[in-house]
Amino acid sequence: MTKDITETGVTRRGLLRGLTATAAATVAAGAAALPSSAIKAWDMHTGVLVIGSGAAGVSAAIEARMAGANVLLIESLSQFGGSSAMSGGVVYAGGGTALQRALKVEDSVEQMYRFISLVGGVHPPLDKIQLYCEGSVEHFDWLLAQGIPYTDKLTLAKGLPMGDESLYFSGTEQAWPARELAVPAPRGHVPGIDGMNGGRRLMQALLSQARALGVKLQGRVRAQRLVTESDGRIAGVIVTLDGEERAIAVRRGVVLACGGFIHNRAMLRRYAPQLYDCSVPWGNADDHGDGINMGIGVGAAALRMNEGFAIAPIYPPEYVLSGILVNASGQRFISEESYHGVLGDAIAYHQQGRAWLITDRDSSFTFHQDNFLPVAEANTIGDIAAQLAFPRGALQHTVAYYNLHAANGEDPMFRKSRAYLRPLQGPPYTAWDLSTAQAFFPAHTFGGLHTTVDGEVLNSFDDTIPGLYAAGRNTAGIPTAPYIASGLSVGDCTFFGRRAGRAAAVGVAA
Ligand SMILES: Cc1cc2nc3c(=O)[nH]c(=O)nc-3n(C[C@H](O)[C@H](O)[C@H](O)COP(=O)(O)OP(=O)(O)OC[C@H]3O[C@@H](n4cnc5c(N)ncnc54)[C@H](O)[C@@H]3O)c2cc1C
Numbered sequence: 001m002t003k004d005i006t007e008t009g010v011t012r013r014g015l016l017r018g019l020t021a022t023a024a025a026t027v028a029a030g031a032a033a034l035p036s037s038a039i040k041a042w043d044m045h046t047g048v049l050v051i052g053s054g055a056a057g058v059s060a061a062i063e064a065r066m067a068g069a070n071v072l073l074i075e076s077l078s079q080f081g082g083s084s085a086m087s088g089g090v091v092y093a094g095g096g097t098a099l100q101r102a103l104k105v106e107d108s109v110e111q112m113y114r115f116i117s118l119v120g121g122v123h124p125p126l127d128k129i130q131l132y133c134e135g136s137v138e139h140f141d142w143l144l145a146q147g148i149p150y151t152d153k154l155t156l157a158k159g160l161p162m163g164d165e166s167l168y169f170s171g172t173e174q175a176w177p178a179r180e181l182a183v184p185a186p187r188g189h190v191p192g193i194d195g196m197n198g199g200r201r202l203m204q205a206l207l208s209q210a211r212a213l214g215v216k217l218q219g220r221v222r223a224q225r226l227v228t229e230s231d232g233r234i235a236g237v238i239v240t241l242d243g244e245e246r247a248i249a250v251r252r253g254v255v256l257a258c259g260g261f262i263h264n265r266a267m268l269r270r271y272a273p274q275l276y277d278c279s280v281p282w283g284n285a286d287d288h289g290d291g292i293n294m295g296i297g298v299g300a301a302a303l304r305m306n307e308g309f310a311i312a313p314i315y316p317p318e319y320v321l322s323g324i325l326v327n328a329s330g331q332r333f334i335s336e337e338s339y340h341g342v343l344g345d346a347i348a349y350h351q352q353g354r355a356w357l358i359t360d361r362d363s364s365f366t367f368h369q370d371n372f373l374p375v376a377e378a379n380t381i382g383d384i385a386a387q388l389a390f391p392r393g394a395l396q397h398t399v400a401y402y403n404l405h406a407a408n409g410e411d412p413m414f415r416k417s418r419a420y421l422r423p424l425q426g427p428p429y430t431a432w433d434l435s436t437a438q439a440f441f442p443a444h445t446f447g448g449l450h451t452t453v454d455g456e457v458l459n460s461f462d463d464t465i466p467g468l469y470a471a472g473r474n475t476a477g478i479p480t481a482p483y484i485a486s487g488l489s490v491g492d493c494t495f496f497g498r499r500a501g502r503a504a505a506v507g508v509a510a
Helices: 011-020 055-066 081-086 098-102 109-118 126-134 136-145 197-212 265-271 291-297 318-322 341-351 382-388 396-405 488-506
Strands: 044-053 071-074 214-219 221-228 234-241 244-256 308-312 325-327 357-359 374-378 429-433 441-445 456-458 463-472
Touching: 044 055, 044 234, 044 374, 044 488, 055 197, 055 234, 055 244, 071 221, 081 197, 098 136, 109 126, 126 136, 136 463, 136 488, 197 214, 197 488, 214 325, 221 244, 221 291, 234 374, 234 463, 244 291, 291 463, 308 341, 318 357, 325 396, 374 382, 382 396, 382 429, 463 488
Parallel strands: 044 071, 044 244, 071 214, 244 463
Antiparallel strands: 221 234, 234 244, 308 441, 325 357, 357 429, 374 429, 456 463
């Protein structure tokens, strides 16, 4: 998968040969567009130019090529695959996929739609969600056809399978209130290989498919800025290769697929301060928001730039879920069994980034782990509260109320499932620091360019910018905050990446 550019259809020397100097000065990626009148000579021509070699870009490239376009895909790094190759490779799919049917899992488009539209953030993109759910069965067939290996194996354990199971509950479907809003079904589809290698395997398959179709892949080429005609149409892109600027003319369309901006500290501070404080920027080294800024540079609107996946991965092991999560007031604020992204969102966005997991003897981590550090240990809840300087009596009240109802198998506040519900009793009690800054608290961004369901980039007046398309974490897509299930991002990248690639090649069907 991680081929050097010399192994691709376009060689470094070939590109260098075809390139001549342009009038443009070197600028930061994403700077304002350059008028085409400033280009003395184009160094190269292509039908469709895809920028970024992650799941969104490669899916776009495959479909653009299938639609008959000449496709050049450029990647700033020497390795192809982006964050997508680092990921678990989980794709959120449902409504009766081939794998769900093989495993006799019942699901429907309607329940999948209810889950994504009702459980996530406010005002989600309903047009995209509807299309995504309706197209999910076909999309999974497409993933299979690209050669991604899935096994007919289901696991009911919480968390990404580390064995070769390919289907699991990847989100918060079974936690309250989600389970009352939509019938839970396992929809996390993950390549059936051991360990956290799903993303690598998924990208291997997509990249070799792109190569086989004749997509030209070029590494170590960084897109810097878009070039526009006087009527606003995108005419091409200025890129850098070995520090030299080159101009690529694009006949049909440019697809921005450069990923998110979790490694751009200035953008995080400006747009997503809650994510700025999270301890682990989770993503490919070039998650700098270049594509988003290039889009903004030609007048594109950007949406939900504050949102992202803030992750509090307290399970596995599932036995810690018998503990309770409390905020700085010593109060519970969520069902502890909620998916990592829902827990992380609650802490990062709604509790000023501070929370603690309180465990008793039997819910304490029984193995060494340094994701969450023990910051108080005592034989009484009162002593824990004192060590954490909680408001007087608050934690004691929280635990007494919780224990009273847990003894009857009830959780009136957050309806935690009975499997994880029992009174907290039996010292020592431990408080584990779950703060965004101190704990292992990964995060990446969801905000991006405003696009149609076909990836056409829109300005603030909802007008399309001719010749410009975007997909994946360059766009504001299906993943919103809170992130309710693993697989919604790579699912969105591949599904809407395909649509953007097709639209860039042949336009949007009326
Ligand atoms: C450890 C980890 C596990 C994850 N697991 C999952 C999971 O299982 N399921 C899921 O849905 N999500 C998961 N995610 C999130 C998911 O991986 C990303 O949101 C998604 O892969 C983004 O895909 P993309 O195609 O938009 O961008 P990327 O895959 O990041 O690809 C963008 C590419 O563009 C390149 N690029 C950037 N700027 C330029 C430029 N100026 N010129 C040229 N190229 C450029 C980058 O180098 C990169 O290769 C995970 C993330 C991480 C870090």
